[in-house]
Amino acid sequence: MKTLLRAEAITKRFGPTLALDALDLAIAEGEFFALLGGSGSGKSTLLRIIAGFETPDSGRLLLDGTEIAATPPWARPINMMFQSYALFPHLSVADNVAYGLRRAGVKRAEAATRVAAALAMVHLDGFGTRRPHQLSGGQRQRVALARSLVMRPRLLLLDEPLGALDAGLRERTGFELRALQRETGAAFVMVTHDQEEALALADRVAVLEGGRIAQLGPPRAIYERPATRFVARFLGAANVLEGRAAAEGFDSAEAGVTFAGAIAPDTVAVALRPERIRVVPSAEGPNTAHGVVEDAAFRGDDTLLLVRLPGGAVLRVAHAEEDGAPPARGDAVTLTWDADDVVALAS
């Protein structure tokens, strides 16, 4: 894939706050990329720098290999959809969508054709004469999308695009965003703090921590092979157990368990996903644990068990429906997992 945008050692400070710390990133043409991170990790700052609303203190931003630091936002083939949508309340839907085209000097007739096509793309044919306040939240978001797409950007930046939508709309809108991305061929870069959203939508995900990229890769790789404790915990649900490498594998005192697998000498913790742990009648040795079920929560597909281990730590175990009736609160259980599912973490 050809690189569209490259950020090299981008640093940005706000007074004493280091928002971006010599961050490197390459976005490929036509990819769906997610910047995932907690509050204050630098996601919005990076998006604003790419859009041109903010200037980095140092570092380079290259589009097709050419520095664009001096290019004003409107002259970049980049468009940003804000979380607030930022629609003009006094303008009709069609005029909102036409706004950028008119400013760019596109003739009225051509603008009208492109606006109609953009509204059709987001399934808002026939809504052109309405005002923003006559639309639902989801429809307002589509107008904002149409307004961005009508400019035919090569790169579309989306700040928490699903953030303001209710649960029912989020899934549908997510699929629609992906369809639009494929149709237009533009690269999409989405900022989100929601790991499910990032994993579901993006071709590649960068996890940000303190203005740096903690890990970058395809969703499945990040989910199954987190590189650090931060990433494992941030992606949610994984068990992270501290300890140290030993002769037999990895000894975790807090678990009272020995983990066997591909353990390097510098391993400081291991991650183990709840759905990889099985409840069995009996087992002994590494990669097994004996514990007591402290609580159980039915979730539809599975039951989440909280199992207190001998060392005191609590392990989250997803007990699949197809494995039969789950153990109940207070039951003593034996757990086991495969060596392949033990993920060694070096930091």
Ligand SMILES: Nc1ncnc2c1ncn2[C@@H]1O[C@H](COP(=O)(O)OP(=O)(O)OP(=O)(O)O)[C@@H](O)[C@H]1O
């Ligand atoms: N204009 C500003 N003035 C001062 N500090 C700022 C400014 N913008 C951002 N910061 C600080 O820079 C850091 C990164 O902020 P940023 O908005 O990029 O984070 P974020 O990951 O987008 O967070 P959130 O998910 O809460 O929006 C934070 O510590 C923030 O307080």
